Structures are given as C-alpha cells and as structure tokens.
Amino acid sequence: MLEEKRDSCECNVIHEDIVSKVKKNMPKEEHLYDLAELFKVFGDTTRIKILYALFASEMCVCDIATLINMTQSAVSHQLRVLKQARLVKYRKEGKVVYYSLDDDHIKQIFDQGYMHITE
Amino acid sequence: MLEEKRDSCECNVIHEDIVSKVKKNMPKEEHLYDLAELFKVFGDTTRIKILYALFASEMCVCDIATLINMTQSAVSHQLRVLKQARLVKYRKEGKVVYYSLDDDHIKQIFDQGYMHITE
DNA sequence: AAGATATATGAATACATATTCATATGTTCA
C-alpha cells in the first residue's frame, strides 16, 4: 500500500501518522470542490465590482454596466454566472431587470479578504 | 458626457442618481483587483485542499502530496502560488520543507463560504 | 403592428493557468 502512494506523490511519506490524522478531518471531496467553485466566482474583477455595487443598492444591468464601465453584454454574461452561483437574484419591471444580492455571507467573506490584502 | 457612457455600456443610464451614489462608495480599483486576485487563489481545488490540510497541521511537501493524492511537482507549484499570496509560510529542516498557514483570515473566509454552499 | 429599448445569449477569440515531464538545486549520509 505504500507503493501506490509512492506512485501518486513520487516521494516517501515522511509522517504517516500526521497524514492519516489530517485525512480524517478533511471535509468531503465534494464540498471542497464546491468551495473552490464558489471562490472561482469571486476571483474575477468584473464580478467583484458587480457584487460591491450591489452591496450598496439594487441596480439594473444598464446601471451596473455604466458604473463599472463595461459593455452590457459582458455584464449580462457575468450576472448569469453570479445567478448560477446563487449570489444574486433579480426582479423584472417591464423591460428593466433589477439585480440584487441573494446571500448574507458575501459581505463578510469580502471583509475578511479585504483585511488580508490591506494588512 | 452621456455619449461617452453610452459608448462603454451600449445602453442609456436608467438611474443616474443611484449610479453616482454607488460609485462614491466603491473601494479603490486597485483593492478590487487585489481582492479578485486573492479569491482566484482560493478558486482551485488543489489549493483549497492544501489549505484545509494546513488548518490541521504543519506538513511537508511530501505529506501534502500523499494526503491529497497529487504529484510532488503539482503540489510544489501550488505551494508557490500560496506563498506568493502570503497565505502560507515555510521552514526548512534539512532537506525537508515544512509549510504552515500564514494568515488568520483564511479559516473564517472558508467557514463563511462553507455556509453558503451547504445551506 | 412597427420601432425603440433593455437584456440575454451563442459562437469565436484571446488569454490565463493547472498539470505533467524533465531536470535542476540543495541537503544528508555513507
């Protein structure tokens, strides 16, 4: 069984006790994947800007595009990503679509991240 | 001046008052960029796994590679990314390099993110 | 119904990046 581990990491296990102990406390593979997917959504300047804009106020696509100086199309594509990640919701009023935040954790996540980059 | 805005967003400003008010409260462009860069680091399953492993214990490269079942090379590349983002630090003991967390915010950011994906 | 407007979306392009492979570096030990 050590051999197969060697195949995957190409080195010897130095501390087998630690590895097996840490392994028990790791979250499910599926959750780790989902978490990475969530942060991937935050990992784009355009989407960060959109979310910060929505912290302040509900806005329509056109407002957002103007605010962050991007094309309507680019913003619309990114809003779709945010929507799929359940981070924003929308309501339609005639031909205008208003987007707003749909999650309470975002602000706290951003605040923590902000502390890291500014400290 | 409205014309140039039309050029960039390809639509009319619906609510100019809101846009200008929100604009005032937006963080600096530079900070938004840095924040996106930080979350980009979190937006990868391999790096998420490494960081979760380090929540539990300081580990050497080989331990980490074994634990998450990746090659030593792949792990080493990703540790460099984490190091550049000031998220991990290391100490050398002979030829073995031990990595550990170098930031207090990560755990809280992950906890918040975890709440989002599991709720 | 026709034109104007707000938004959405598919396809193409350009760019970023994760992993692999080969190899380099640095350290220990005999």
Added chain:
DNA sequence: TGAACATATGAATATGTATTCATATATCTT
C-alpha cells in the same frame, strides 16, 4: 566525494474562461 532523496522550477500542453460581436428575445410606446 558520490549516491539518494526532498523540493523547486522551466517549458509544453491542455483546458478553462472573459470579452466581443452579432443577434435573439421581450417589453414598451406610438
């Protein structure tokens, strides 16, 4: 000094993705 081992790293490849462009959809107005 030389072999063995832990880690780092450059280059290549493969894959993902953000923006643009053209166009579709939906709604309002006249």
